Structure formats: C-alpha cells, structure tokens
Amino acid sequence: MDLAFTKEEIAFREEVREFFKNNVPPETRRKLxxxxxxxxxxxxxxxxxxxxxxxxxxxxxxEYGGTGWTTxxxxxxxxxxxxxxxxxxxxxxxxxxxxxxxTFGNEKQKKEYLPRIANVDDWWCQGFSExxxxxxxxxxxxxxxxKGDKWIINGQKTWTTLAQHADMIFCLCRTDKNAKKQMxxxxxxxxxxxxxxxxxxxxTIDGGHEVxxxxxxxxxxxxxxLIGEENKGWDYAKFLLGNxxxxxxxxxxxxxxxxxxxxxxxxxxxxxxxxxxxxxxxxKLTACEIELKALELxxxxxxxxxxxxGKGKPNPASSVLKIKGSxxxxxxxxxxxxxxxxxxxxxxxxxxxxSNESMDWTAQIAPSYFNNRKVSIYGGSNEIQxxxxxKAVLGL
Amino acid sequence: xDFDLSEEQRLxxxxxxxxxxxxxxFDARKKYMKEKGGWSxxxxxxxxxxxxxxxxxxxxxxxxxxxxxxTMIVMEALGKALVVEPYLATVVVAGGFLRHGGSxxxxxxxxxxxxxxxxxxxxxxxxxxxxYDLFDVVTTAKKKGDGWVIDGEKFVVLNGENADTLxxxxxxxxxxxxxxGIGVFLVPADAKGVTKKGYPTQDGLxxxxxxFTNVEVGADAAIGDPENGLPLIERVADEARTALCAxxxxxxxxxxxxxxxxxxxxxQFGVAIGSFQSLQHRAADMFVALEQAxxxxxxxxxxxxxxxxxxxxxxxxxxxxxxxxxxxFVGQQSIQLHGGIGMTMEAKIGHYFKRLTMIENxxxxxxxxxxxxxxxxxxxx
Numbered sequence: 001m002d003l004a005f006t007k008e009e010i011a012f013r014e015e016v017r018e019f020f021k022n023n024v025p026p027e028t029r030r031k032l033x034x035x036x037x038x039x040x041x042x043x044x045x046x047x048x049x050x051x052x053x054x055x056x057x058x059x060x061x062x063e064y065g066g067t068g069w070t071t072x073x074x075x076x077x078x079x080x081x082x083x084x085x086x087x088x089x090x091x092x093x094x095x096x097x098x099x100x101x102x103t104f105g106n107e108k109q110k111k112e113y114l115p116r117i118a119n120v121d122d123w124w125c126q127g128f129s130e131x132x133x134x135x136x137x138x139x140x141x142x143x144x145x146x147k148g149d150k151w152i153i154n155g156q157k158t159w160t161t162l163a164q165h166a167d168m169i170f171c172l173c174r175t176d177k178n179a180k181k182q183m184x185x186x187x188x189x190x191x192x193x194x195x196x197x198x199x200x201x202x203x204t205i206d207g208g209h210e211v212x213x214x215x216x217x218x219x220x221x222x223x224x225x226l227i228g229e230e231n232k233g234w235d236y237a238k239f240l241l242g243n244x245x246x247x248x249x250x251x252x253x254x255x256x257x258x259x260x261x262x263x264x265x266x267x268x269x270x271x272x273x274x275x276x277x278x279x280x281x282x283x284k285l286t287a288c289e290i291e292l293k294a295l296e297l298x299x300x301x302x303x304x305x306x307x308x309x310g311k312g313k314p315n316p317a318s319s320v321l322k323i324k325g326s327x328x329x330x331x332x333x334x335x336x337x338x339x340x341x342x343x344x345x346x347x348x349x350x351x352x353x354x355s356n357e358s359m360d361w362t363a364q365i366a367p368s369y370f371n372n373r374k375v376s377i378y379g380g381s382n383e384i385q386x387x388x389x390x391k392a393v394l395g396l
Numbered sequence: 397x398d399f400d401l402s403e404e405q406r407l408x409x410x411x412x413x414x415x416x417x418x419x420x421x422f423d424a425r426k427k428y429m430k431e432k433g434g435w436s437x438x439x440x441x442x443x444x445x446x447x448x449x450x451x452x453x454x455x456x457x458x459x460x461x462x463x464x465x466x467t468m469i470v471m472e473a474l475g476k477a478l479v480v481e482p483y484l485a486t487v488v489v490a491g492g493f494l495r496h497g498g499s500x501x502x503x504x505x506x507x508x509x510x511x512x513x514x515x516x517x518x519x520x521x522x523x524x525x526x527x528y529d530l531f532d533v534v535t536t537a538k539k540k541g542d543g544w545v546i547d548g549e550k551f552v553v554l555n556g557e558n559a560d561t562l563x564x565x566x567x568x569x570x571x572x573x574x575x576x577g578i579g580v581f582l583v584p585a586d587a588k589g590v591t592k593k594g595y596p597t598q599d600g601l602x603x604x605x606x607x608f609t610n611v612e613v614g615a616d617a618a619i620g621d622p623e624n625g626l627p628l629i630e631r632v633a634d635e636a637r638t639a640l641c642a643x644x645x646x647x648x649x650x651x652x653x654x655x656x657x658x659x660x661x662x663x664q665f666g667v668a669i670g671s672f673q674s675l676q677h678r679a680a681d682m683f684v685a686l687e688q689a690x691x692x693x694x695x696x697x698x699x700x701x702x703x704x705x706x707x708x709x710x711x712x713x714x715x716x717x718x719x720x721x722x723x724x725f726v727g728q729q730s731i732q733l734h735g736g737i738g739m740t741m742e743a744k745i746g747h748y749f750k751r752l753t754m755i756e757n758x759x760x761x762x763x764x765x766x767x768x769x770x771x772x773x774x775x776x777x
Contacts, residue, residue, distance in 0.1 A: 001465050002398045003698045009397075072397055258776055279770070286770035290692075290714045293775050297691035304399045320684050389683050390676035394656050 009072055016080045023049050024086040032085045033260060034361055035368035037208060040123070040165045046087050047120045056118045057094050064102050064114050071307035075300070082252025092161070093117040093124040097170040099243050100187065100236050104228035113168075113189070125192070127157040127171035127214060128237065135384050137172075138181045138234060142216060144173035144188055146223065151188060153196075153219040159378070163199050163212040166192045172233050179231060187233035190221040204374070206367035207347065241380070248318055248379070249325030251296045257332040258289055264361070265339050275339050284338075288331050295324045316392040319385040326375040326382060333369040340365045399694065401465070408462075409469045411446060416477040422744045425478060425600075433558040434602040435481045444513030449487055453495060457507045464635070464700035468642040468693065475646025478747055480601050482516050482555035488639045489554070490517030490563050492632035493580055497620030502582070506561065518559030518585065520550035520606055521629075528760040530565070530629050531575045535608065537566035537622065542615040544568075544622070546581060546589075546608045556604030557594025559585050564608070565629060568622050579622030580629060587611050599751040627705070634712040637759050638700065641693040641712075641719045644755045648686050648726040651748040655679065655730045658745075662735075675733060682726045689722035710772050713765040719755075720762030727752040 005013070028042050050056045059074055060066035069077070081088060089095070098117045101109055116122045133140040142155025153173060163169070169192055176184030192199070196219035202211045228236055262285065265276035275281050302317050337344055344366040376382045390396040401409060419439060428436035443449055451466050453459020460466075467488065474483055491510055494503055509515030526532035535548025546566050553562065562583045569577030583590065589611035594604040620628045656679055659670035669675055692715040699711035727749040731738040738745050756762065769775055 001401065001694065001698060003695070005397055255776065262774065262776070279767075282774075283766055283770045286774050287717070287766060289775040290717050290766075290769065291688070293695065293714055294688040294692045294718045297695050298687055300397060301399045301691060301694075304397055308400065317687070319680075320687050323684055324688065383677070386677040386680035387673075389680035393683060394676075394679050396656065396660065396670045396676045396679060 005072070005076075009076060012073055013076050013080065016077055017084075019053065019055075020080060020084045020086055023053075024084060028087065029085065032087065033256070035364040037210075038087060043087050043090070044120050044123075047089060050089065051119050056089060056120075057098060059095075060098060060114075060118075061102065064098075064110070065118050071303050075303045079252045079255075082250060083256040085253065085256050090120060090123065092126045092170075093120065093122070095243060096126060096240050097124050097168075097189065100170070100227060100240050103239065104187075104232075104236055108224070109227065122167040123162070123165045124168045124170065125160050125163045125166035125214075127160060127169045129159045130156060131158050135381055137237070138185070140172055140174060140185070142171065142173050143177070144171075144175050144186060144221070146175070149223045151221040151223060151225070153188070153190075153216045153221055155216050157214040157216075158202070158211075160199075160212045160214045161210055163192070163214050164201065164209065168192060169197075169214070170227075172237055175233075176231050182234040184231055185233040185237075186230050187227045187236045188221060189225050189227060190219065194219050194221065196220070204371060206371035207349065208367065208371060210371075249295055249299045249321035250329060250375075251292065251299055251325065254292050254325070254328050254332055255296075257329075257336075258285070258292065261285060261332065261335050261339065264336070268339050270341065281335075281338060285335055288328060288335065291324065291331075292328050295321065295328060298324070316388055319380075319388045319392075322379060322385050323376075323382050329375050330372050333365075333372045336365045337369050344369075401469070405465060405469060408466060409473070412448060412470055412473040413476075415442060415446060416473055416479070420477040420479060422478075425480065429480055429600055434596060434600075435558070440481050440513050440516075443481070443483070444511065449483075449513055450511035452487065452491055453507055453511060457495075457503050458511050459507070464638065464697045467635075467639055468697045471639045471642035472646035472649075472693075475643035475648075475751075476650040478600075478647065478744075478751055480599075482518075482558070482601075484636060484639055484643070485519050485555035485559070486510055486516045489519045489632060489636050490561070492635050493563055493619050493628065496631055497580065497625075497628045499616075499619075501616060502619065506582070509560070515560045516555055516558060518553045518556040518562045518604070518606075520553045520556065520562045520564040520583075522551045522553070524549060524551060525572075528764045529573070530633055531578060531626055532573050533565055533567045533578050534572050535564070535566045537564075537568050537579050537581055537618075539568075540612065544579075544581060544613050544615075544617060546583065546611040546613065548608050550606045550608070552597070552603045553606050554603055555601075556592060556606055557602045561585060562590070562606065563619075565625070575626055576624050578625045578629065580619040580625045581613060581617045581622075582619060583608070583611060583613055583617065587613065597754060599754040600747065601754075630709060631705075633759055634709050635700065637712050637716050638693075638696040640755050640758060641689070641696055641715050644719050644723045644752055645686070645690050645693045647748050647752050647755075648689060648723055651726055651730045651745060651752070652679070652682050652686055654745055654748075655682070655733050658734055678729055678733060682729055685722040685725045689719045689726075692718040706772065710769055710775065713760070713768045713772075714775055716760060716765040717762050717769065720765070723752040723756060724762075 028046055031038055057065050058067045058069060058077060062068045101113050128137060130140050144151040144153045168189060170189045172185050173188050174184055175186040196217040198215040200213045201209045202213060203209055266274050268275050299321055302315055340362050343362045348363060428439060447460060448470060450459040451462040455461045494506055523534055537544045537546050546564060562585055564581045564583050566579055566581055567577055568579045589609040591607040592604045594602060597603050659675055660668055662669050696712045696715035699708050702708040730745050731749050734745050737743050
C-alpha cells in the first residue's frame with residue numbers, strides 16, 4: 001500500500017496544471033469559481049482548446065482520438081480540471097453517446113459522429129427521462145415507429161439538460177410495444193432541427209435555465225440513425241450509465257469550493273470577527289473537509305482497483321461515490337450560505353450579475369445552493385444508489 | 397498509488413484470519429474472558445508462535461521489521477473477532493515506546509518478553525482531569541540520586557490489571573498543562589508503592605486505576621528524554637489511534653455482515669425483513685459509513701510514512717473523526733436492525749457495539765479530534 005504518485009505521474013500533473021494555467025480563459029475560470037453559468041460560446045471555445053491539445057476525449061480508444069492514459073492519469077486530469085476550475089467536457093457527447101457509438105455503432109456512424117463530438121461541432125443532449133419515467137426509466141413511452149426507411153417519433157422527454165444549445169439528441173424510444181418493458185427499447189440519434197421537435201425551457205428554483213422539455217410530434221428520422229440493434233437500447237443505456245464512473249464524486253469541484261469557503265470566511269465578518277474564527281463554523285467546515293478526504297480516498301481505491309484489475313463490470317462502489325459526493329457538494333453550498341448570511345437575499349431576475357458591485361461574489365450563492373439540490377436527484381437518485389448497494393453489494 | 401496488499405501481507409492476513417476463525421468464535425471468547433485476568437494466556441501464546449507479537453520490531457531486536465500496514469491487518473482481524481487480549485497495550489503502545497524511544501539496553505531487556513508472549517504491558521496515561529490531552533499530567537517523577545520517584549494517580553490503565561510492566565507518563569518539570577517537562581517511565585507492576593484496583597471494562601477488556609506512592613525506579617526506567625517526552629508520547633498515541641481505527645473497521649465490517657445476514661433470515665409478516673426498503677437503505681448507509689471509515693483507516697496507516705509530524709497527526713486525527721462518526725452509526729444501527737435480540741448479552745452483535753463505543757472514547761473522541769484538525773487550520777491547508 002502506498003499513497004504516493006510516481007515521478008511520472010507527478011510530472012504529468014505538472015503538465016496538466018501548466019496547460020490549464022496558460023489556456024483556460026480567465027473569465028471562464030472566474031465565472032466557474034463564482035458558480036455562474038457559462039455561455040455556449042465560452043464552453044465551446046474551451047472544449048476546442050482542449051480538443052486541439054488532444055485532450056478532448058481523453059478516455060476514448062486511441063483510434064478515435066483518445067489518449068491511452070492510465071486510470072491514474074485520468075484521475076489526475078479530472079481532479080486538476082475540476083479544482084482549477086475549468087469546464088468539464090460535455091458529458092452528453094464525450095462520456096455518454098460517444099462511447100455508445102464507438103462500442104455499438106457501425107463504421108459509417110463512427111466516422112460521421114465521433115470527430116464532431118470530439119470537437120463539439122455537434123452539441124449533444126440526452127433524451128432519456130420522461131414526465132412519467134424518472135427513476136423507473138424503462139417505463140418510457142416515447143415511440144419510434146418504423147415506416148419504410150424512416151422512424152416516426154412521437155412523445156415527450158424532460159429534464160433535457162442544455163437542450164437549448166443542442167444540435168443532436170440521443171433518444172431512448174419504444175420500438176416494440178408488446179415486449180417486456182426493458183426489451184422493446186431502441187437507441188436512436190437525430191438532429192434537434194428535425195421538423196416536429198419543440199424545446200420548451202424549464203425554469204428551476206435557482207431561477208436558471210439549464211433543463212428543458214422536448215416534444216416530438218411525428219418527427220421523421222432516417223432508419224440508419226438507429227445505433228446498434230433494434231430493441232437493444234436498454235442494454236446500451238445501462239452501458240452508458242455504468243460508464244459514468246470517473247468524476248462522479250466530483251471531488252475536485254468540492255475541493256475548489258472548500259478552498260473558496262476558507263478564503264471567503266476569512267474576509268467576511270460576523271460578530272466583529274471573521275466568520276472563520278467562529279469555532280462552530282470552523283468545525284463544520286473541517287468536518288466537511290474530512291468527509292471529502294475520506295471520499296477522495298474511497299475514489300482512489302476504486303481508481304486503483306480499475307487500474308489493476310481492469311474496468312470489467314460497473315463497480316457498485318461508484319454508488320458510494322455518488323451518494324457521498326452529492327452530499328458533500330450540497331454541504332459546501334450550505335456553508336457558503338452561512339457565510340453570506342442576510343446578503344443571500346437579493347434576487348436578480350435577469351440572471352447572473354450581482355446588483356451590488358462590491359458584494360458581487362454573493363450574487364450566485366443562494367441560486368447555487370438551490371441549484372445543488374439536484375445533485376442527489378440526477379444520475380440515479382441517491383435512493384436508487386442505495387437500492388444498488390443493497391442489491392449488488394449486500395445481496396439484500 | 398496502490399491500495400493492494402503485497403503477497404506477504406496477504407499471507408499474514410490469511411494466517412491471522414485463519415487462526416482467529418479456528419480459535420476465536422464467540423463461545424471461545426466467552427471462555428477466554430472467564431480465565432484468570434480475563435483473557436487467554438494460551439491464545440496469547442498462539443499469537444506469539446505465529447510471530448504476530450513480534451511483527452513491528454526490528455529484526456535486530458528479534459522482530460520481523462513489519463510496518464504500519466501489517467499492524468493494520470492484525471488490528472482489523474482482532475476487531476472482527478472481538479479479541480480481548482492486550483495486543484494494543486503491549487505490542488502497539490509499549491512496543492511503540494520501546495521502538496521509537498527505547499535505549500539499546502531497554503530494547504534488549506523488554507522486547508524479547510513481548511515477542512515470546514511471556515510479558516504484557518499496561519499504559520498508565522489517563523488522569524482524573526487530563527481527559528484526552530496527553531500533555532495534561534499531574535503525576536510527578538522526581539529525581540532521586542540516579543533514579544526517579546513517581547507519585548500520582550492514573551485511571552483506566554489499559555491492561556493495567558494484568559500487566560507485568562507499566563508505561564507511565566509523569567511530570568518531571570513545570571505545571572499541569574505544560575507541554576514540556578513530561579517523561580515516560582517503565583515501572584514494574586509489582587514495584588513497592590504501586591496499588592492497583594482492577595476491573596472489567598464495558599467491552600469485556602480489563603483495566604485498572606493505579607496509585608503510585610513514592611515508587612522508586614532506576615535511571616534506566618526513563619524512555620527517551622525525561623524532560624521532553626511529549627513528541628514521543630504523541631507519536632505512539634498516533635500509532636495507537638491508527639491501530640484503533642483499523643480495529644474499528646474490522647469490528648464494523650463484521651457487525652454489518654452479521655446484521656445483513658440477520659435481516660436476510662429473520663422473518664416477519666411472512667417475509668425476510670431484509671426485503672423492506674427502509675432496512676435496505678439503512679444497511680446501504682452503513683456500508684457507505686464503513687467504506688468511508690476504511691478509506692481513512694488506510695489513510696492514517698499510510699500517513700505513518702509522512703515525514704512532517706504535523707501532517708501525520710492531522711491525518712490520524714481526521715481518521716479518528718471519520719471512524720468515530722462511522723462506528724457510532726454502524727454500531728447503533730446494527731442493534732436497531734437486530735431488534736430485541738440485539739439488546740441481549742447473549743447475542744454477539746451488542747458486543748461489537750460496546751467495543752466500538754469504547755474505541756470512540758479512547759485516546760480522543762470525534763469532537764476532540766475534530767477540534768484538533770480545525771484548530772490546526774483544517775485538512776486542505
């Protein structure tokens with residue numbers, strides 16, 4: 001047992017840090033530090049910088065533009081990216097549909113889609129959840145009916161993140177109504193500009209617009225846009241969700257936020273002294289740092305295990321990472337709320353700018369606290385994660 | 397970065413797990429606890445035979461030169477089996493003082509007796525008002541000729557009732573809470589002026605309250621610098637805390653396994669109660685708590701190599717915080733999920749809870765260590 005990184009790994013970390021320092025646009029970094037939303041342009045600009053460096057799709061196989069890094073290198077890269085902070089690659093393209101296409105797609109699809117995903121020439125969104133299908137995803141009702149060389153798609157998706165920016169969607173559609181619910185689903189991709197696609201924004205409690213409802217009304221899609229085999233979509237969806245393991249704990253994000261909390265708590269006064277000098281606050285902050293250290297170690301154990309024994313089956317330990325990681329993220333936003341106190345109140349209807357320049361950093365704190373309630377709900381709610389642990393680990 | 401055991405460490409784990417599976421089921425434990433002194437000399441002899449009592453000592457001292465990981469492996473196994481024999485007090489604590497502070501003569505005099513299982517030790521540190529502060533010492537050691545005279549009262553001395561030799565912290569200089577002027581002394585338990593009041597502890601181990609009245613020891617009784625022993629005491633205490641974290645992980649691990657097994661078999665309303673989601677989620681949360689504790693136990697173990705003493709002790713304190721939180725949850729919920737049967741002395745599960753609870757209150761509890769980390773500037777600093 002040994003905690004230390006090798007000399008090569010430390011050199012790699014330095015290279016990554018140096019690259020971020022020289023290449024992440026400062027305004028992008030500042031917005032992330034303050035929990036603000038980035039514009040589409042800001043995100044795409046950064047992702048293209050990453051892709052030009054060859055780091056756009058790090059974990060893909062080399063033949064499709066991946067790096068061939070070790071699991072530890074991936075871990076280091078993610079950590080540094082999150083804690084710098086810099087925007088993470090667009091998960092829907094890079095981590096979700098990309099791997100499904102290079103694993104189950106045909107040659108034509110690989111050639112057509114993969115380079116465009118890597119360079120974010122297409123912005124992808126995910127058409128999984130429906131109004132009646134949340135945790136029980138397999139009950140989805142959106143249909144794709146075969147008609148000659150076309151699919152006719154009807155139905156509604158929801159919680160579609162950043163669909164307002166999207167060029168393409170990957171969609172789970174019911175293609176066999178008579179099959180058992182998991183068996184009759186197919187994985188189909190198509191353009192968001194197709195006739196019959198309507199995107200309607202959902203405003204979340206923070207006031208922001210991240211998620212959308214997407215309606216399909218007799219949308220015509222070429223048959224060849226089916227990925228893999230008909231009625232096997234559920235398998236691909238499981239593969240996709242199981243793939244989303246590294247970075248799920250978002251340790252780097254929480255680390256960066258805890259550093260910021262310490263800095264802010266040293267500046268803001270309460271009771272005639274900096275908040276950080278209040279022992280009750282400081283102990284809460286320290287307790288959170290300890291939880292995060294434990295989580296980081298748990299994540300490293302999973303990473304080291306995968307490095308040694310291969311990825312194999314989805315590791316149920318990733319449910320631990322999801323539960324603890326989301327709880328810690330939420331705690332960090334609570335600590336920020338405590339620091340800001342009554343100055344949390346002003347609400348800016350029109351988005352991001354704080355009304356008072358000198359207190360500018362306060363503008364996003366309450367929205368970010370409200371917004372972070374999502375992290376224990378999405379990606380398989382924490383209750384679903386507990387089901388997974390009790391079944392897959394404990395055998396209950 | 398590597399969290400796997402080496403081949404030799406794996407063999408060590410197999411051998412101690414094997415030994416305890418054979419020799420330390422719950423009935424055997426009850427039998428051992430009824431023996432004179434409250435633990436089994438025969439079992440202790442078996443540990444010695446397998447070399448487990450000599451693990452951390454240098455080969456030149458007759459040991460195996462093993463490191464913190466090996467101690468972690470042993471302590472986890474002892475935790476799983478709820479072993480009551482005085483491994484912590486003798487091998488980890490007294491052994492630690494001798495390894496890090498002992499002179500060549502002291503090593504030669506005491507280590508062979510630890511390794512061959514013929515001698516055990518007690519750790520006389522806690523005082524009436526010291527609570528968890530290792531530097532809070534009223535017991536005095538006054539120079540007399542070449543040697544020392546020790547006076548004072550020590551409480552809940554680990555293995556104090558049965559030990560052959562006591563490791564005693566005593567003040568040679570300064571006031572009650574001064575960080576300098578503390579020494580560490582080896583005192584024969586049968587020395588003139590040593591009065592012991594022994595008793596069983598809540599977890600089935602044995603301790604003693606011990607009064608030292610004009611106890612005379614030689615110059616060779618002092619381990620390390622008698623006027624500046626605190627760094628040594630802190631180092632050994634950190635090793636003991638690390639060992640306790642590993643023991644707690646072993647106890648939690650088995651406690652959760654037994655609980656899961658129980659709710660799979662216990663039937664109510666015509667079904668196994670483990671089919672109820674409220675119990676499943678509780679068990680899942682226990683697993684999360686256990687894995688977080690395991691990670692921090694490993695962290696503390698690996699931190700023993702850190703060159704920076706502050707960083708090392710902050711890592712250990714953080715581990716004790718996480719383990720303390722986890723053990724309370726896992727311990728309490730193990731009882732809850734067992735229901736009424738968990739309340740009985742007859743069932744094993746309550747004994748895990750009791751041992752875990754005593755670990756929390758040994759060498760600093762969750763709040764104490766949280767305060768230490770917090771006052772040290774946090775963990776990210």
